Amino acid sequence: MVTRRAFLQTAAGGSALAAFRPDGPDRIAAAARSISGVSPAEVAADENYWREIQQAFTLDRTIINLNNGGCCPSPRVVHDALKRYLDLSNQAPVYHMWQILEPNIETVRRRLAGEFGCDPEELAITRNASEALQIAQLGLDLRPGDEVVTTNQDYGRMLDTWEQRVRRDKIKLTRISFPVPPKGLTELSDRLLGAITPATKVLHFCHITNLTGQIFPVKAICEEARRRGIRTIVDGAHAFAHFPYTVKDLGCDFYGTSLHKWLLAPIGTGFLYMRRELIESLWPLTPAKETASGDIRKFEEIGTHPAANHNAIAEALTFHDGIGGERKAERLRFLRDRWARRLMTNPKIRIHTNLDPAHSCAIGTVQVTGVPTPKVVEQLWTRWRIIATPIVHAEYEGVRVTPNVYTTLEEVDTFAGALERLANY
Ligand SMILES: Cc1ncc(COP(=O)(O)O)c(C=O)c1O
Numbered sequence: 489m490v491t492r493r494a495f496l497q498t499a500a501g502g503s504a505l506a507a508f509r510p511d512g513p514d515r516i517a518a519a520a521r522s523i524s525g526v527s528p529a530e531v532a533a534d535e536n537y538w539r540e541i542q543q544a545f546t547l548d549r550t551i552i553n554l555n556n557g558g559c560c561p562s563p564r565v566v567h568d569a570l571k572r573y574l575d576l577s578n579q580a581p582v583y584h585m586w587q588i589l590e591p592n593i594e595t596v597r598r599r600l601a602g603e604f605g606c607d608p609e610e611l612a613i614t615r616n617a618s619e620a621l622q623i624a625q626l627g628l629d630l631r632p633g634d635e636v637v638t639t640n641q642d643y644g645r646m647l648d649t650w651e652q653r654v655r656r657d658k659i660k661l662t663r664i665s666f667p668v669p670p671k672g673l674t675e676l677s678d679r680l681l682g683a684i685t686p687a688t689k690v691l692h693f694c695h696i697t698n699l700t701g702q703i704f705p706v707k708a709i710c711e712e713a714r715r716r717g718i719r720t721i722v723d724g725a726h727a728f729a730h731f732p733y734t735v736k737d738l739g740c741d742f743y744g745t746s747l748h749k750w751l752l753a754p755i756g757t758g759f760l761y762m763r764r765e766l767i768e769s770l771w772p773l774t775p776a777k778e779t780a781s782g783d784i785r786k787f788e789e790i791g792t793h794p795a796a797n798h799n800a801i802a803e804a805l806t807f808h809d810g811i812g813g814e815r816k817a818e819r820l821r822f823l824r825d826r827w828a829r830r831l832m833t834n835p836k837i838r839i840h841t842n843l844d845p846a847h848s849c850a851i852g853t854v855q856v857t858g859v860p861t862p863k864v865v866e867q868l869w870t871r872w873r874i875i876a877t878p879i880v881h882a883e884y885e886g887v888r889v890t891p892n893v894y895t896t897l898e899e900v901d902t903f904a905g906a907l908e909r910l911a912n913y
Pocket of ligand 1: 557558615616617618619642643646694696697698723725726745746747758
């Protein structure tokens, strides 16, 4: 008979012990079993379940990180996979990285495509959303005078990219403004579509903005643009694995996203989707052989790069699926509502995000009126060790707050209490 001690000394016993570590996959699986059949809305408020998820990360809990919009920590299983692949690569990179690890990028492509609802042959794996979007922005043939319509709340780097084409290729860039928060989604589509002129060749806009977390009615805009022969580039940097959808809900031509944000994949990961028939005509940023012009992989010809980062995306997808997209979105809204609904009753506080689920999810932007936002952010850090992002736009300002699945109620409540203190000072 194998004694308990002998068992624990074996390799099998070693992995059994690992499973019972505070962040062991076993505990996450047991937590998932405990909520089977329970609605996502009920699970959102089940602290026993979320405690298991909180324990799956190796965080610094002496700070309250409410800037998960920048880039996110990965759960330990994902970070461990990244480190394992790096260690393996380093044995003999030309063999272990190029021959063993790199070909497995195809598994990642297949799984990402499965999650996004597209064909794997329509999805290129990139290093971030900037690269994904710039491939589309710089790869389209545009003539002098051709117009791109976007918004003045799109991401700075993407606007800079278009500005470079204005200087280099003499295209025209039109940036529309929209209310914060809008009352209805049609306000957003009406403004974008209303700006189209006979010269418009491209519409570029966010699925969800990084400034206030405003979700756009992507499908309505893309369908109308397609009807008018206009290409659509959708910036989904903040959308993928944040709330559930597939490409069929979008109908866009090009879609770029980060995976080091809401999917919790390693830093330096993203993807670009494009409709299959567009691959041939889009120039890659980093040129590839002419024979590859119809192959989505032509956008991945970036030279030597670590395989570890993109391969560990697979582990992040498994972690994401273990929680479930619906459950995750419900929890994120639950956390956002917990601070936002408490603060919105304070006359000195303005919430710039429409809290309707059709308009937003985890991201919320809040202003303490009468106090400059950079000062509020500085106080949150120096007095409470809370990290949040100052948003100072020409038309409004506020603190952007982005919790994540590992955020505790105590952390959210500390933030809400801190903001009340600052507002009532
Ligand atoms: C709306 C939006 N687009 C694009 C990006 C760029 O993403 P990345 O840093 O992954 O290139 C960001 C980053 O925060 C963003 O918020």
